[in-house]
Amino acid sequence: MTAQNNGTATWxxxxxxxxxxSRIYLMEFDYPKPLGYSIALLTLVPFLVFLFRFFKAVxxxxxxxxxxxxxxxxxxxxxxxxxxxxxxxxxxxAPLNAENWSYRHLLPMVFIAYLFGLMLAKRRYGLSETAAxxx
Amino acid sequence: xxxxxxxxxxxxxxTQGELAEQTGVSRQTINAxxxxxxxxxxxxxxxxxxxxxxxxxxxxxxxxGD
Numbered sequence: 001m002t003a004q005n006n007g008t009a010t011w012x013x014x015x016x017x018x019x020x021x022s023r024i025y026l027m028e029f030d031y032p033k034p035l036g037y038s039i040a041l042l043t044l045v046p047f048l049v050f051l052f053r054f055f056k057a058v059x060x061x062x063x064x065x066x067x068x069x070x071x072x073x074x075x076x077x078x079x080x081x082x083x084x085x086x087x088x089x090x091x092x093x094a095p096l097n098a099e100n101w102s103y104r105h106l107l108p109m110v111f112i113a114y115l116f117g118l119m120l121a122k123r124r125y126g127l128s129e130t131a132a133x134x135x
Numbered sequence: 136x137x138x139x140x141x142x143x144x145x146x147x148x149x150t151q152g153e154l155a156e157q158t159g160v161s162r163q164t165i166n167a168x169x170x171x172x173x174x175x176x177x178x179x180x181x182x183x184x185x186x187x188x189x190x191x192x193x194x195x196x197x198x199x200g201d
Contacts, residue, residue, distance in 0.1 A: 062159070062160040062161050062164050063160065063164065063175070063176055063179060064160070064161065064163065064164040064167055064173050065161065065164075067173070124172065125167045125172050125173050126163075126166065126167050126170055126172050127163050127167065
């Protein structure tokens with residue numbers, strides 16, 4: 001994923017900035033509820049563009065890179081579900097502090113799981129920046 | 136599955152990068168296939184065989200347990 005990567009990474013960054021900006025605005029300012037809902041929903045737009053570009057990038061790479069992405073996502077999804085299931089049970093044992101266990105705290109779990117899956121898949125197929133030509 | 140891509144490349148004095156370019160994949164993909172870490176799709180296997188001018192069965196071989 002090379003040329004496509006630039007656009008995908010840019011939109012990932014735009015999504016993050018939009019989310020942070022929305023979050024700051026919704027926390028710090030007073031606003032009518034319809035505006036609050038609109039801001040929350042509009043924040044999804046750059047992320048939808050990122051998703052579209054990400055899927056387009058994955059379809060454009062060669063089969064090995066596609067396999068790596070597939071395995072990374074195949075690991076990330078169940079790992080995230082596992083984490084959420086665990087938290088849902090722990091919540092019954094001891095109430096989890098909403099300040100520390102809100103949705104925004106769980107979000108990094110998804111990315112960490114994806115990055116972990118990506119690392120494992122790249123290692124499995126011997127992909128690394130320093131992989132020398134086998135001549 | 137084992138393959139003789141490295142041998143075939145040596146016969147034609149071809150680098151992994153050159154083979155990758157001719158088959159439309161990355162050099163890392165060719166490297167992974169040669170190392171036996173990745174099984175190519177039928178399409179890619181046929182493309183590789185065509186580059187070497189050999190039947191695909193001459194390049195790729197099933198192993199016991201495959």
